[in-house]
Amino acid sequence: MGLREKKAEKVRAAIYEAMIALAERDGYEAATVEQVAERAEVAVSTVYRYFANKDAILLDPIERTVGLLAGRLRARPETEDVAVSLGWTVRAALDMSPEELARLRRLRAQLDRAPGPRARLWDLVSRERLLLEDAVAERSGRDQLWNAAAAHLTLMIVGMAHDHDRESLDETAPADYADRIIMMLHAGAGAPIPARAPRADQDGRP
Missing domain, CATH: 1.10.10.60 (Homeodomain-like)
Known part of the structure; x- marks a missing residue:
């Protein structure tokens, strides 16, 4: 620079x-x-x-990171399983210093009280998801639904880890909390993933 x-x-x-x-x-x-x-x-x-x-000022730290998840995924070895690469991508995104976490908490506290920037935040999250979906597609060889689900779930895990850091008295680091979520989702039976419901008949009954 x-x-x-x-x-x-x-x-x-x-x-x-x-x-x-x-x-x-x-x-x-x-x-x-x-x-x-x-x-x-x-x-x-x-x-x-x-x-x-002034909305752009408040959102600057977030806007400048849009695309970071996709970039980190692309930086992983091409021979690595894409799910494993996404796990490393999540950890890299959440492995922050105490100072970085403190700055993020200050920002999120203001976004909770500022409807304008909070609404624009959804646009930034959508851009992040679409960029990550493209990066997943480059690696996965799977269909669009799989790639979209992978991007959505990855952002969900990151978001849950940040929410936990802000809202809970539990001092688990965001990256470690994300690991707990990932382990739970891979646990198989008992994981909180909606099961496919049977189709309803014409009367609306299963």
Whole structure:
């Protein structure tokens, strides 16, 4: 990374930190781009050079990771079973330092209270899933349904691990909690996977 790129990263980080601090102090809806610029010690025009609006500022750490799961899957050995590669991909995504976890918790706390960014978050998750589905398809040799299910389940496991970290008093690390989910899903009998229901007859009875 060159000097210009390092400077740009520093400015982006300052703008984001200003946004999150103001949201924590006054609430996300009360924070303005002008306040963000003042706290970050940059011009308002500089904020808009990097971000279209304040929703984009708050979601920046997540938007910049879109495609990361797909990239990590592609980095796994091509001869490795795709399910095993997905397991390693999940662990790599969740194996965060205490500082990284603390930053993510701060962000998620604000997203819980900010309907606008939270709605846009679904678009980012959808993009992540589609990119992962494409990466799975490149490796699996399976049909579209299998690839889609693999991508959905992978994101579900990551999401459950993050939810557990935020909501539970259990201090299990997200990556280790994901391992527990994976082990449970592979347990066979007793795994909480919906079973196929028999078709109903014309009266709606099984």
